[in-house]
Amino acid sequence: MGNYAFVTPVAHLTVDAYSCVGFTQPVSLMPSTQSPQKVGSNIPTKFTCVDDNGLPILNATATFTAQKGSPTGAVVSSGAFRLADATIGQYIYNWNTTGVVSSGTYYYLSAALNDGVTHINGYIVTK
Secondary structure, three states: OOOOOOOOOOOOOOOOOOEEEEOOOOOEOOOOOOOOEOOOOEEEEEEEEEOOOOOEOOOOOEEEEEEEOOOOOOEEEEEEOEEEEOOOOEEEEEEEOOOOOOOOOEEEEEEEEOOOOEEEEEEEEEO
């Protein structure tokens, strides 16, 4: 017969450290012309983060990035989100579009968090 060795399978499970929801309006999930934003305006980009128990994440570090047209487009702006509302774990970055965007163009916006995952993305169009 021969020698047999039984191997117990090992499963590796990776769970994101954060559960995030957003962006909120005026950012949309898909490219849309429904709510164009004026060139030169401040665009509030907001999202919320909670842990597995639904409690607000208060110590996340999040980086805002705006890219022209798509996730592979040229980066036109970046910055750091700040905690805006600790009761719900809401973060905000006020994107000043002065001098960095052009009229009639889509911009892909994203939030990369310190857990190594880009949790939030969306689009904005300018007028």
